[in-house]
Amino acid sequence: MSSLGQKLKELRINSGKTQEDMSKLLHLSRVSYTQYENDKRIPTLETMKRLSEIFNVSTDYLLGKSSTGSRLKALRLEKGLSQQEVADVLHINRSAYASWENDTNKPIRKLDELSDFFHVSSDYLLCLTDKPDQKRVPPEPLDLKKLLKGTEVLYDGATQPMNDVKRKMIAMIIQSELGEKTPDK
Structure with a gap:
C-alpha cells in the first residue's frame, strides 16, 4: 500500500504541478510540502481537505482508509451476491475475484465491466472519489x-x-x- 507521501507525489506529478506550485496552493513553504511527500511530516486536517480538493480525490484515498477491495465487497454485499455469482457474471474464477476484494490484485482488465455491473464509476472503484457516479476531472496539460x-x-x-x-x-x-x-535561432 502506498504511503501518503507516495500518493501525494504521484498525484502532483500526474497533475503537472511542481512542489513549488503545491506549496503556493497550500500557503506553505516548499520545504514543508516536500516533507509531506517524504513522509517526514503529516498535513493538518485543513491541509488534507485542501489536498483532496486540489487533486480531486477523497481524503479517505489519501489516508488509505478505503480500498478497491473494500468497495467491491460493500457493493457486492449491497446486491446480496456471493463472490462466485459476481465472478460468474465477469467470466472469471472466484479466486481471481476474491483477490480483488482482498486487495492482493487490482481488477485492471475488468474495471469497466465491474463499474457497469455495480453502476458506479471506475474512479469510485479505485477510490479516487467518494461519489459513486462521479469521475475525476483530468488535470490540465502542462504548458511546456x-x-x-x-x-x-x-x-x-x-x-x-x-x-x-x-x-x-x-x-x-x-x-x-x-x-x-x-x-x-
Whole structure:
C-alpha cells in the first residue's frame, strides 16, 4: 500500500504541478510540502481537505482508509451476491475475484465491466472519489512553454537554475520528441 507521501507525489506529478506550485496552493513553504511527500511530516486536517480538493480525490484515498477491495465487497454485499455469482457474471474464477476484494490484485482488465455491473464509476472503484457516479476531472496539460520561461525548475526534489542555454537544449529535446521542427535561432 502506498504511503501518503507516495500518493501525494504521484498525484502532483500526474497533475503537472511542481512542489513549488503545491506549496503556493497550500500557503506553505516548499520545504514543508516536500516533507509531506517524504513522509517526514503529516498535513493538518485543513491541509488534507485542501489536498483532496486540489487533486480531486477523497481524503479517505489519501489516508488509505478505503480500498478497491473494500468497495467491491460493500457493493457486492449491497446486491446480496456471493463472490462466485459476481465472478460468474465477469467470466472469471472466484479466486481471481476474491483477490480483488482482498486487495492482493487490482481488477485492471475488468474495471469497466465491474463499474457497469455495480453502476458506479471506475474512479469510485479505485477510490479516487467518494461519489459513486462521479469521475475525476483530468488535470490540465502542462504548458511546456510556460515551464521554459521560468528561472528555475524542480527536478528529482532539487531546484535547478534555468538559463538560455538550458532552455534551448530542453526545447530542442521536447520538440524532437514531439516530432516538431526545432525553432530557428
